[in-house]
Amino acid sequence: MIRSAILPLPYSEPLVADHGRLRLFSGSANIPLSLEVSRYLGIDLGPMVRKRFADGEIYIQIQESIRGCDVYLIQPCCYPVNDNLMELLIMIDACRRASARQITAVIPYYGYARADRKTAGRESITAKLVANLITEAGASRILAMDLHSSQIQGYFDIPLDHVYGS
Numbered sequence: 001m002i003r004s005a006i007l008p009l010p011y012s013e014p015l016v017a018d019h020g021r022l023r024l025f026s027g028s029a030n031i032p033l034s035l036e037v038s039r040y041l042g043i044d045l046g047p048m049v050r051k052r053f054a055d056g057e058i059y060i061q062i063q064e065s066i067r068g069c070d071v072y073l074i075q076p077c078c079y080p081v082n083d084n085l086m087e088l089l090i091m092i093d094a095c096r097r098a099s100a101r102q103i104t105a106v107i108p109y110y111g112y113a114r115a116d117r118k119t120a121g122r123e124s125i126t127a128k129l130v131a132n133l134i135t136e137a138g139a140s141r142i143l144a145m146d147l148h149s150s151q152i153q154g155y156f157d158i159p160l161d162h163v164y165g166s
Contacts, residue, residue, distance in 0.1 A: 021068065021069045021070055021101070022043060022069065022070050022072070023043075023046045023064075023066050023069045023070070023071045023072070023100075024037065024038055024041065024043050024044075024045055024046060024071075024072050024074070025045060025046045025048055025062070025071065025072070025073050025074070025091065025095075026038075026045050026048075026073075026074050026075070027073065027074065027075030027076075027084065027087050027088055027091060028050060028075075028084075028087060029075050029076045029077070029078055029084040029087070030074070030075075030076050030078075030108070033074065033076075033108065034074040037074060037106075046062065046063070046064055046066070046071075047062075047063035047064055048060060048061065048062055048063055048091075049061040049063060050087075058083070058086055058087050058090055059090075060087070060090045060091050060094045061094065062094050062095060062098050065098070066095060066098050066099070066100045067098065067099040067100070068099065068100075068101045069100055069101055070100070070101055070102045070104070071095045071100040071101075071102065071103050071104070072104045072106055072143075073088065073091050073092060073095065073103065073104070073105050073106060074106040074108075075087060075088040075091065075105070075106070075107065076107060076108040076109035077107060077109055077110060077111030077112075077130075078109040078111065081111035081112065084111065085111055085112075085130065085133075088105060088107070088134070088137075089133055089134065089137045090137075092105060092134065092137040092138050092139050093137050093138055095138065096137070096138030102140040102141065103138055103139050103140050103141075104139070104140065104141040104142070104143055105134055105139045105141075105142050105143070106143045107142060107143065107144045107145070108144075108145045109145070110127075110130070110144050110147055110148070110152065111130065112126040112127050112129075112130045113127050113147055113148035113149065113152060114127075114148050115127050116128075116148060116149040116151060116152055117149075117151075127148075127149075127152050127155060128155040131152070131155035131156045132155075134156075135156060135157055135158055139158060140158060140159075141158055141159045141160070141161070142156060142158065142159070142160040142161070143160075143161045143163065144160060144161070144162055144163070145162075145163050145164070145165060146163075146164055146165050146166075147162055150162070
């Protein structure tokens with residue numbers, strides 16, 4: 001679990017004063033982090049139905065209109081990486097199909113980042129594959145933290161903001 005220490009604002013006003021077109025949603029990988037971000041920005045997390053079917057498939061439904069909105073999806077792709085990555089892809093696709101204006105995937109932990117190059121023949125560069133999947137799902141922008149390798153930024157054909165925790 002990624003831990004953070006977000007200090008309270010010195011004023012009582014939210015950091016984002018006019019957030020009428022801004023929507024914030026949380027994946028299931030780190031809800032406490034999403035709640036901290038929500039509290040810090042003064043924006044409620046958007047309502048979403050998240051289910052898992054008997055065969056393990058993930059179902060996501062956004063429960064409010066996000067047409068024309070700027071949507072931020074917070075979902076680290078940590079353990080279990082495949083489930084959390086798939087949930088992120090489904091959330092992005094649901095937002096794209098709901099006509100969000102822009103979809104920013106906030107990824108505090110980028111799964112498969114260590115597979116950023118081939119070290120032997122017949123290997124996948126999985127970090128690039130994940131970048132392709134996120135882009136094809138419909139993300140407009142990525143906000144990633146502490147990537148294993150800076151070259152991962154070049155794997156995306158959409159803007160990527162790489163921030164560092166230290």
